Amino acid sequence: MANIKHTKNELKAQREALKRFQRYLPTLQLKKQQLQLEVRQLESQLEAERNAEVHEQAELAKWVRLFAEPVDWPNWLSVRKIRLGQGNIAGVAIPLLEGIDFERQLPDLLATPAWLDDGVDMLERRVRRRLELQVLEEQMRQLAAELRTTNQRVNLFEKVKIPEAREHIRMIRIFLGDQMTAGVARSKMAKAKAIEQESAT
Secondary structure, eight states, X not given: OOOOOOSHHHHHHHHHHHHHHHHHHHHHHHHHHHHHHHHHHHHHHHHHHHHHHHHHHHHHHTTHHHHTSOOOHHHHEEEEEEEEEEEEETTEEEEEEEEEEEEXXXXXXXXXXXXXXXXXXXXXXXXXXXXXHHHHHHHXXXXXXXXXXXXXXXXXXXXXXXXXXXXXXXXXXXXXXXXXXXXXXXXXXXXXXXXXXXXXX
């Protein structure tokens, strides 16, 4: 426990600190609840995206033999630009995928295999899904880190700061009460002594 002064000023400071902690705690608890809700929603969204990726992977298995043919994929499809934005959830800045700009060449239908157009579509979907998953995973990482920090702060206030301030207030009040009682006792003793001296003269 911290070493505190047993004065009226310290009592006032501890009472103000207690009020501050009690006023700030509900805000932290609300933030914690919001973050927990967002993390749960993000977990289900990530699970859905991963399931969709597994489904696409199974669909891609049909194409594996065709993809084994020598095709220069960068000539047909490339990512020109990934547009990222920034969102805010409960005070946490998170990345948002605003869009992906692909550069796509139209295949010459006579000079390329018949499946190339569908293959390019599949490849574009795979790239888009992979980038969406990366952004969602980064959102999850940032929100989970903020949730841990907020949870630690809530615990600090609930289990340490508020009980500590209450205990300090209690100790100071007892000390000041004892001082007042001792002062009254000294005053009575001094008065009794003065009366005794007066009556002796």
